[in-house]
Amino acid sequence: RWKIFAAIGLVALLVYAGYALFSSGNIVQPYVTFDKxxxxxxxxxxxxxxxHKTRTYDHETGALEFxxxxxxxxxxxxRLNPNFVPPGGFEQTPMAVVIGRYKDGVFExxxxxLKCPSKYEGHPDIKGGDGKTAAGR
Structure with a gap:
């Protein structure tokens, strides 16, 4: 009897997992470069x-650009969608993940x-205003 319940549970779990993965195209998105x-x-x-030195707001659309x-x-x-509020701490973080598409010379x-600080601590491309790497602060 428990085998029947286990089989039903497994089928339900597989159906739910399949639905979660394929019901929305936004769930599984690859990481790519700007060229790709x-x-x-x-x-x-x-x-x-x-x-962050290039960060501006488009006054006509309200979009954040950098x-x-x-x-x-x-x-x-x-160019960040004006209906999306940047995450707290954006002004201080060196690394982020942007989700969208490339259009007319701009990534929309x-x-x-934001990336977790442990992901980029000590990365040679990341420096604070004091010229030290994130790990050296």
């Missing part, structure tokens, strides 16, 4: 180093989230 994002038409994720560098060193202007990000 230019080639693709769907939504992708790009891990970026944010150049220049970012991907993990291969390619730079691109990123629908969403953005």
């Amino acid at each position: 994002a230019k080639e693709l038409t769907g939504t992708v994720r790009v891990a970026v180093f944010v150049d 220049v970012a560098k991907d993990t291969k060193g390619n730079t691109c202007k990123v 990000a629908d969403r953005m989230f």
